[in-house]
Amino acid sequence: MRINLTKKDIINSVYMQIGFSKKISEVLIDEIISIMIDNLIRHKKLKLSNFGTFFVRNKKKRIGRNPITKEEKIINSRNVILFKASTDFKSKVNIKKYEKI
DSSP: OOOOOOHHHHHHHHHHHHOOOHHHHHHHHHHHHHHHHHHHHHHSEEEETTTEEEEEEEEOOEEEEOTTTOOEEEEOOEEEEEEEEOHHHHHHHTSOTTSOO
């Protein structure tokens, strides 16, 4: 059983299901990802209906500690991406195996 879904897997799926060439499928997936990233950078939020919402949040500078050596080090402030799944997405993930979507 495969755990990771790669960009190549998505491109092949678009190629097989829609019938676009692999090159067009790759450009399509790259453009979708680029649009999502640009929207997150500009608006700090991206909502995909029936899937969920991505948020950009700033984490402040803090002191971190190495648990083994107890050495303290400053962790700089940075942006992190959070995801909150929609109710519809959660219900589809929690559907029983014998039920159809």
